[in-house]
Amino acid sequence: MSRKNRFMSGNEAIALGAYEAGVKVVSAYPGTPSTEILEYICTYDGVYSEWAPNEKVALEVAVGASFAGVRSMAVMKHVGLNVAADPLFTAAYTGVRGGLVIITCDDPEMHSSQNEQDNRNYAFAAKVPMLEPADPAEAKEFTKLAFRLSEEYDIPVLVRSTTRISHVKGLITPGRKDKSRVKPGIVKMPQKLVMLPAHARGRRIDLEERMKRLRAHAETFSENRIERADKKRGFITSGISYLYVKEAFPDASVLKLGMVFPFPEKLIRKFAKSVDEVIIVEELDPFIELHVKAMGIACRGKELIPAIGELNSGIVRQSVTKKKGGKLFQPPEMPMRPPNLCPGCPHRGIFHAISRLNVFVAGDIGCYTLAALKPLSSMDSCVCMGASIGTAFGMEKALGKDALGKVLAVIGDSTFIHSGITGLIDVVYNKGFSTVVILDNRTTGMTGHQPNPSTGMTITGESSTMLDIEALCRAIGIKNVQTINPHDIDRCFNVLKKEINRPGPSVIITKSPCVLLPEMKKRKDRTLYQVLTGGCNGCRACLRIGCPAIEWTPLSGKEAVRLGFKAKQKGYSSINSVLCDGCGQCVSLCKFGAIVLDKGKND
Amino acid sequence: MTDSGNIIMCGVGGQGILLASEITSLALLKAGFDVKKSEVHGMAQRGGSVIAHLRFGRKVYSPLIDPGTADIMVAFEMLESLRYIHYLHRHSRVIVSTQKIFPPSVTTGMETYPDDIMDKLNANKFKVYPLDAFGAARETGETRTVNMVIVGALSSVLPVKEHIFIKTINERLPERFRRVNIMAFSRGRKLIQSAP
Numbered sequence: 001m002s003r004k005n006r007f008m009s010g011n012e013a014i015a016l017g018a019y020e021a022g023v024k025v026v027s028a029y030p031g032t033p034s035t036e037i038l039e040y041i042c043t044y045d046g047v048y049s050e051w052a053p054n055e056k057v058a059l060e061v062a063v064g065a066s067f068a069g070v071r072s073m074a075v076m077k078h079v080g081l082n083v084a085a086d087p088l089f090t091a092a093y094t095g096v097r098g099g100l101v102i103i104t105c106d107d108p109e110m111h112s113s114q115n116e117q118d119n120r121n122y123a124f125a126a127k128v129p130m131l132e133p134a135d136p137a138e139a140k141e142f143t144k145l146a147f148r149l150s151e152e153y154d155i156p157v158l159v160r161s162t163t164r165i166s167h168v169k170g171l172i173t174p175g176r177k178d179k180s181r182v183k184p185g186i187v188k189m190p191q192k193l194v195m196l197p198a199h200a201r202g203r204r205i206d207l208e209e210r211m212k213r214l215r216a217h218a219e220t221f222s223e224n225r226i227e228r229a230d231k232k233r234g235f236i237t238s239g240i241s242y243l244y245v246k247e248a249f250p251d252a253s254v255l256k257l258g259m260v261f262p263f264p265e266k267l268i269r270k271f272a273k274s275v276d277e278v279i280i281v282e283e284l285d286p287f288i289e290l291h292v293k294a295m296g297i298a299c300r301g302k303e304l305i306p307a308i309g310e311l312n313s314g315i316v317r318q319s320v321t322k323k324k325g326g327k328l329f330q331p332p333e334m335p336m337r338p339p340n341l342c343p344g345c346p347h348r349g350i351f352h353a354i355s356r357l358n359v360f361v362a363g364d365i366g367c368y369t370l371a372a373l374k375p376l377s378s379m380d381s382c383v384c385m386g387a388s389i390g391t392a393f394g395m396e397k398a399l400g401k402d403a404l405g406k407v408l409a410v411i412g413d414s415t416f417i418h419s420g421i422t423g424l425i426d427v428v429y430n431k432g433f434s435t436v437v438i439l440d441n442r443t444t445g446m447t448g449h450q451p452n453p454s455t456g457m458t459i460t461g462e463s464s465t466m467l468d469i470e471a472l473c474r475a476i477g478i479k480n481v482q483t484i485n486p487h488d489i490d491r492c493f494n495v496l497k498k499e500i501n502r503p504g505p506s507v508i509i510t511k512s513p514c515v516l517l518p519e520m521k522k523r524k525d526r527t528l529y530q531v532l533t534g535g536c537n538g539c540r541a542c543l544r545i546g547c548p549a550i551e552w553t554p555l556s557g558k559e560a561v562r563l564g565f566k567a568k569q570k571g572y573s574s575i576n577s578v579l580c581d582g583c584g585q586c587v588s589l590c591k592f593g594a595i596v597l598d599k600g601k602n603d
Numbered sequence: 604m605t606d607s608g609n610i611i612m613c614g615v616g617g618q619g620i621l622l623a624s625e626i627t628s629l630a631l632l633k634a635g636f637d638v639k640k641s642e643v644h645g646m647a648q649r650g651g652s653v654i655a656h657l658r659f660g661r662k663v664y665s666p667l668i669d670p671g672t673a674d675i676m677v678a679f680e681m682l683e684s685l686r687y688i689h690y691l692h693r694h695s696r697v698i699v700s701t702q703k704i705f706p707p708s709v710t711t712g713m714e715t716y717p718d719d720i721m722d723k724l725n726a727n728k729f730k731v732y733p734l735d736a737f738g739a740a741r742e743t744g745e746t747r748t749v750n751m752v753i754v755g756a757l758s759s760v761l762p763v764k765e766h767i768f769i770k771t772i773n774e775r776l777p778e779r780f781r782r783v784n785i786m787a788f789s790r791g792r793k794l795i796q797s798a799p
Contacts, residue, residue, distance in 0.1 A: 007632055111643045135639070135666070168666040169628065169640045243664040314669030328671045329688045332723060335714040337615065337682070337706040339651030375711065543711045548650060551705065552712035571712060 008172045010165040013136040014075075014103055015040035017143030021099070021178045023047055023073050025065035027058035029418065030447040031077030032112035033166040034105035038075055039450075042459045051450055051459050054385070054418040055080035059087045059102060066100040066156075067193060069184040071147050078106040078119050079384065083419065088156065089126045093203040094193050095154035095210070098182050099147035105161045108283050109310040112163075112446075114365065114384065116309070118284035123158050123261035127207055129214050130158040130261045131223070132239040136170040142223070142258065144178060151182060153210050153217070160260070162283065164240045164310065215262040223258025226271050233320075234275025236268065236288055236299070240311075241281045247313035248320070263291050272297045279304065279320060283311050341370050343549040344581025346441055346486040346512035351410075352545050352585070353492035354378045354437075359408045359500060362391035364420070366412035367445040367514075375546045379410070386411070386419030393423065393432050405501040409436045413469065414444040414452040421472070427505050428477035435499045435506050438469060439486070442513040449517060473507045480506035487512060489588050515581050526582040528598040531574050535594030538569040542589045549579035550586060606636075606762070607660030609668040611690045614679025615704045616653045619750030623677075624655045626754050627761070630771040631659045634763040641666040654687055677757050679736075679750070680704050681720045688724075697729045698756050698795070700736040700749070732756065732798050739790040748787035755791025765792065 008016070014037050018026065026049040028038045042049040052058035055076040065072035076084060081104045088102065104122070107113040123130035131146055133139040139161060146157040191199050218224055230251045237245050238257040245254060255271040257264070272278050272292075280289040280301035289301030304319045305311065318325055341348050351371040354361060355378040363369060363379035364387060372379035381391055392409035399406075411420045416438050427434045444450040451457040456466030473481045480502060484495055492510070499506040513520055531542075542550050554571040561567050575586075577598065587595045612624050621642060628638045636659040643653070656668045670689045678684035678699040691697070699721075708714040717723075724731045736752040751772070758768045772788060773781055 007629060007638070163643065164641055164666055167642050169625075169638075169642075170663075170666070171632070171637065240666075243666070247665040310667075312667045312669050313665045314671075325669075326671055326692075329691055329727065331686055331688050332717075334682060334685055334717060335706045335708045337650075337652040337686075339616065340707055342650070540712070546707060546711070548707060548710065551710045554712055554715075 003174050005171050005173050007169055008136055009036065009167060009169045010133070010136040010139040010161055011036040011167070012040050013140035013172050014143045014159070014161065014166075015044070016172065016174065017140035018073050018101070018147075019044045019047060019177075020140070020175050021144045021147040022071055022180055023147070024070035024098070025062060025072040026050070026075065027052045027061040028075035029053070029055045029058055029080055030444055030450045031080050031105075032447055033107055033161070033163040034075055034077045034080070034103065035447045035450070036166075037103060038459060049459055051452060053453060055084040056086060059084040059091070062100055062102070063087055063091050066096040066098045068098070068186065069182045070098040071180050072098060073101045073103065075103040076105070077113065078104055078117050079113065079115065080104070081119055081122055083385070085122070085126070088122070088128070090195050091156045092126050092128045093195055093200055093207055095203070095206075096150055096156060097187065098180060098184070099150035100156040101143065101146040101150060102156055102158050103143070103161065104158060105163070105166050106284075107163050109163070114382065116284060118287060119158070119160055120260050120287045121285065124287075127211055128156050128158055129153070129259060130160055131258060132160045132260045133165060133258070134239055134242045134256075135165060136168060137172055138258070139165055140172055144175070145223070147178065147180070151180060153214050155207075155210050155214070160239065162240055211262055215265070218259050218262055218264035219266050221259055221264070223256075224264050224267055225256055225258070226267070227254040227256065228274070229253050231275050232277065234271055234278050235281055236271065236278060236292065237281040238288065239283065241283050241316070244311050244313040244316045245281050248317035257288065260288065263288075265295060268292060268295065268297065272299070281305055281311070281316055338373055339370060340373075340546065340548055341367065342515055342581070343547055343579045344515040344583040346510065346514070346583070347371060347439055348376070348545055348547065349489050349583070349585045350437065350439065350486035350492050350510045351376045351378045353489050353496055354408065354410070356493055357408070357496055357500065359406050360395065362388045362395070362407065362409045364388040364411040364415045366415055366439075368410065368412060368439055375544050385415055386423060389420050389423030389427065389434065389436055392434050392436070393427050393430075396432055396434055404433060404503065407434070408496070408500055409434055411436065411438055412445070413438060413440040413442070413454050414450075416469065417453055417467065421476070424473065424478070424507070425476050432505055433503050435496070435502070435508065437496075438507060438509045440469060440509050440511045443517055445514045445516070449514070469509055473509075478505055478507045480504065481509070483509040483511050485512060486510035487583050487585050489585055515583075527584070528577050528580050528582050529575055529584060529586065529595055530577070530598035531572070532594045532596055534564055535592060536572040537592055537594075538565070538571050539592070540573070541591065542573050542586050542595065545586060545589060547586060549576045549581070550574075551576055608658070608674045608761070609672055610657040610675045610677065610757070611668060611673040611687055612655040612657065612677045612679070613683045613687045614653055614700075615683065616650050618653070618679045619747070620653055620655055620679055623750040623754050624657050626751075626768070626771055626775055627757060628657060629775060630758070630763050630768045631761070633767050633771060637661060637663045639663045639666040652683060652686060675757070675760060677753060679753060682706070682716065685717075685720055685723060691727075691729060693728045695729050696732065696760055697724055698732045698734060698753065698760075699724065700734050700753060702737045702749070732795055734791070734794055736791065739794060740787055742790065743783050743786045745783045745787075748784055751784045751787035752791035752794070755788035755793075756795040758788070759792050759795045
């Protein structure tokens, strides 16, 4: 690879850092803002990469590869580490053979997440070191460094990125490839790798020893550094917050922690003594602050700096100086522009049918969570990946027979495989009558079209065994499984109506590909629809589906008459042929037959 | 424009803002600046409002532009210029494509699309450059070059020579798209230069 500087995102840089470290096995489950790391790494020669069904499996695969003596990595978004926490905590005990690195991409401000948990807490809780880069250039170097630390200290190493590192682009200098000194192969070490209580007790003590050595290392670690300047204020900071401090207080002294756990206590004391006042700037939780305070050092942190949402240099400056910034221009009241399901999206059809049922919809995570928004308004809960089925079943157990016909679980194909299957087993095993809709759009949509086990394709585009969702549901013990076309709203409604009132469990699979898939975009046989002029009586039924291609033109009485409508008609609908994808869902909504194939466009 | 600047690029998901900000960043880098660019993926797309931050200078620390400090706003859609107006300062330049994309609440008749966007922008001291970028793109025969028309317009207020931008476009785009995109870039550049 050329050594010329390149303009790269943090995610691209993490992939390059892992490649330069000689990583051999990488496993991940897609999730914003981490997804692109795998999409870059799968392009490098000599690296095996894969989409795992979920983050727990991803980390277990990486642990296995490490036990086999190669450098390995698991990649996930912040909430993914909750799923992978089980192997993480015990992998700290076993330690590693080949370097084992776990990338967690946190999402302060929740740009594309359901919470904004601060995963630095996992380093403390699992007793593993964590590196925290501030920008793409550091993201590459720290990833590389993490593999060395992992092998040197016999421990998994966490690297924490955030949205403003993963999705920021900056200049990167490619470097040389590293070589691990560990020899790949099968080595049996039951005392180290079999965590029976008797062995684990030994490893527990060993873990303390390893962390003690790491604490000593942190004192001289090159990425924990003091930038001496004005002594009046001294900032202790890490990650992206460091850049905001540098921007807001270019003349202040700074202790930048490249390793946020374990803490370099001597270095912190030395720094604190050298400045008049210590201020801790960190995004989200008071992670560094609590530790520094526990050391008995006077400092200020969250009493100044917000603990919710992203920071920026302006927030840091104003929080510390207490000086208000200049007056800002205020955006006027205006229509919001929330994200929306695409024109032709198969989810729109099934969710419109669901919206007519008047049931509680336990939802899940994916593009289809957007169905919670108006006008579909057909999702009533969404907690975490896979939660829909357990949630619906729990409501059913709480309400007994009263819940029959009143509750529905809805989950996407990839999310079902991630962690919905076990929920469905619970329903069958514990004699529920839940109805579960599995939205099979042949891809993992929201994160940008990653293949999954049910698509029959791997990350590199090779064909593979296709998971048969219908057969899987039957094997679990669901007797009523059927597959329907989500674009056919009337049939969806009738099937749903019947299944929710069935006293036993049932699964409805809606199968139709995401319209953004390349093969769908390329198709030539798309049929477009139009609203017949004069056929529309302004009832607005077609607007209830929330399709971006259906547009409403309001009319005054005079205009209505001029255009040949009744004087009291308030407006009319039309279909924007640039946006229309030809799914035909809207046809069944018009009880006056005004939506028809656009002959002119289809010939 | 001096040796540093903050550029906000905003519009609607799917308008090609990421590519436009990428070309602009690469040209600035070629001209010798340090550059950081921040964007958001995932749930924030899907036809929703999109914003990218681009900062350049001798040395750039923060990837985010603070409210009140954007020197240039490039709005790919009219309404979106107002949504992010709090990023502007009194002397900001605003390049705004006159294209309108109706949000769902407007297409379904629940709300109306404001008709006084230009008045609202002009009421302040900003230097506003309205741009019929969609019209200019249509003239190239490929409406998908709207984003390159806008890059052309932006290029004329940046401290980067035209040939550097053209070289960047040539390097970044596959061959079959180059000619039409450079045509779009040149049209955009001329539109601003001929503006009053």
